[in-house]
Amino acid sequence: MNFQRFAHAARSTLSLLSLSALSSALLSAFSSRPTSSRHSSSRPSLRSRVKLPDTWAAHGSTALFVLLWSSGAIVAKWGLAYASAFAFLTLRFVLAFGVLLAIAAWRRRWLPEPGQRARVAMVGLLLTGCYSICYLLALDRGVTPGMLATLLGAQPILTLLLTERRFSALRLVGLVLALAGLVMVVYQGIGIAGTPVAGMLYALTALATMTAGTIVQKGIRQAPIDVMPLQYGIALLMCLTLLPFEPIHVSWTPALLLPLGWMALVISIGATLLLYRMIQGGNLVNVTSLFYLVPAGTAVLDYLILGNRLAPLALAGMVTILLGLALVFRNKPGA
Numbered sequence: 001m002n003f004q005r006f007a008h009a010a011r012s013t014l015s016l017l018s019l020s021a022l023s024s025a026l027l028s029a030f031s032s033r034p035t036s037s038r039h040s041s042s043r044p045s046l047r048s049r050v051k052l053p054d055t056w057a058a059h060g061s062t063a064l065f066v067l068l069w070s071s072g073a074i075v076a077k078w079g080l081a082y083a084s085a086f087a088f089l090t091l092r093f094v095l096a097f098g099v100l101l102a103i104a105a106w107r108r109r110w111l112p113e114p115g116q117r118a119r120v121a122m123v124g125l126l127l128t129g130c131y132s133i134c135y136l137l138a139l140d141r142g143v144t145p146g147m148l149a150t151l152l153g154a155q156p157i158l159t160l161l162l163t164e165r166r167f168s169a170l171r172l173v174g175l176v177l178a179l180a181g182l183v184m185v186v187y188q189g190i191g192i193a194g195t196p197v198a199g200m201l202y203a204l205t206a207l208a209t210m211t212a213g214t215i216v217q218k219g220i221r222q223a224p225i226d227v228m229p230l231q232y233g234i235a236l237l238m239c240l241t242l243l244p245f246e247p248i249h250v251s252w253t254p255a256l257l258l259p260l261g262w263m264a265l266v267i268s269i270g271a272t273l274l275l276y277r278m279i280q281g282g283n284l285v286n287v288t289s290l291f292y293l294v295p296a297g298t299a300v301l302d303y304l305i306l307g308n309r310l311a312p313l314a315l316a317g318m319v320t321i322l323l324g325l326a327l328v329f330r331n332k333p334g335a
Contacts (some may be wrong), residue, residue, distance in 0.1 A: 039117050053190050060293045061274055066290055068271040070297025072263065073145070085136050086239070086246035094235040095097060095264035100229040112220075112227050119220055124231030127213025129238040134206035141199035146186035151203050153182045153216070154291040156328075158211045163284055164216075167331075174327025175285075178292040181324060184317025211288075216282050224276035227284035232268070293323050 079088050104110050112120045157175050161169055166191055220227055250256070278287045296318040303309065 004113060004231040005180060013129060015159040017245075035072075036112055042204060046064040052273060054279065060096070061278065062269045065167050065271055065274040065278065066293045066297050068266060068274070069291075070261045070294050072267050072271075072302055073298045073302055075262045075267075076260045079256065079263060081284045082256040082259075083139055084244065084247050084249045087248045088263075089136055090239040090243055091250070091260055092231060092268060093239055095260065096268035097232045097236050098230070100232055100270060103225065104229045107225070108170070109226055111230060116220060116222055117230070119216055120222075120227040121234060123213050123220070123227070125238075126209045126235035127217060128231045128330065129235035131206050131213060132235065133238060134202045134209065138199050138206055141202055142249065143199040143203050148203050148206075149186045150179075150183055152207055152210065153179045153292060155211050155214075155291065156285055159215065159288050160285045162211070163215060164194050167285075170327050171285075174324045174331070175289060176324070177327065178289060178321045178324030181317040181320030181322075182292050182295060184320060185299060185314045187313055187317075214279060214284065218278050220276075221280070224273050224280070226251075227276075228269070228272065286329060289325055293307035296321055 001113075064093065082088075111117060135148070136274070139145065157172070157179070160172065160175060259307075275287075297312075299314050
């Protein structure tokens with residue numbers, strides 16, 4: 001791959017997204033009011049002062065989240081041209097944690113409420129730390145990106161079975177249909193034969209920790225910006241613990257800064273704030289089913305940024321995903 005061409009194209013595209021991403025995420029984060037009366041205020045929230053229809057805000061946040069999360073695979077691939085995988089992940093967490101600490105100092109809120117700290121720390125262990133590390137190690141141990149995306153596509157189905165005692169058959173059919181569309185999108189990247197056992201174990205662990213982490217996060221009622229410093233501090237400690245056992249190399253060039261900054265600030269902070277806001281305010285199955293759109297979004301960005309053509313099967317898979325999600329969202333939980 002010509003990384004100079006890649007960097008030029010990605011830089012021009014990502015720069016158009018970054019301002020809207022951070023402003024939307026911070027609007028969502030700071031307008032989310034904590035449940036504790038200690039931090040309550042009679043002042044109107046930022047969202048109440050910005051007069052936008054609720055449906056516009058909801059759809060805009062959802063579309064922005066899918067777009068940003070889809071960019072992660074492309075930008076991470078760009079960053080890995082200048083650093084080894086584990087080094088890049090550790091640097092990403094260092095930068096994200098530093099910015100979150102600065103925000104916490106400005107807001108004078110260093111830790112979550114005492115009654116929430118154990119739950120917040122568990123999310124940091126499961127979702128922020130274990131999921132990110134196991135995802136990376138699964139790819140490093142020979143699991144293809146398409147195979148990994150397909151395995152993680154089981155998360156909404158697991159979430160449905162674990163969190164909803166009653167659900168309509170059409171809701172489950174919609175999830176399975178979306179999963180089939182996901183397989184169509186990533187079909188060329190699925191290589192089951194010869195996949196190492198260690199890689200599959202890491203992939204299954206990533207699935208389990210992401211599912212458990214999102215379920216635990218659903219029970220947290222504080223503003224997302226209040227809980228993320230502790231979560232990223234735990235994830236950073238996990239990375240630093242494993243760092244001596246992984247190959248490390250970094251090319252300290254200016255070209256590393258943009259992909260590192262994008263992954264740390266826009267994905268780790270901005271997109272995660274949007275995700276937590278959606279988990280807090282919406283149905284968990286509906287929110288996790290949005291991840292079916294991420295490989296499709298990545299394929300579209302791959303075409304727009306790098307000019308790689310979309311295969312007819314991938315286009316058909318995108319349509320299938322949309323049809324499946326339509327069934328999921330049209331059939332309410334317990335219907």
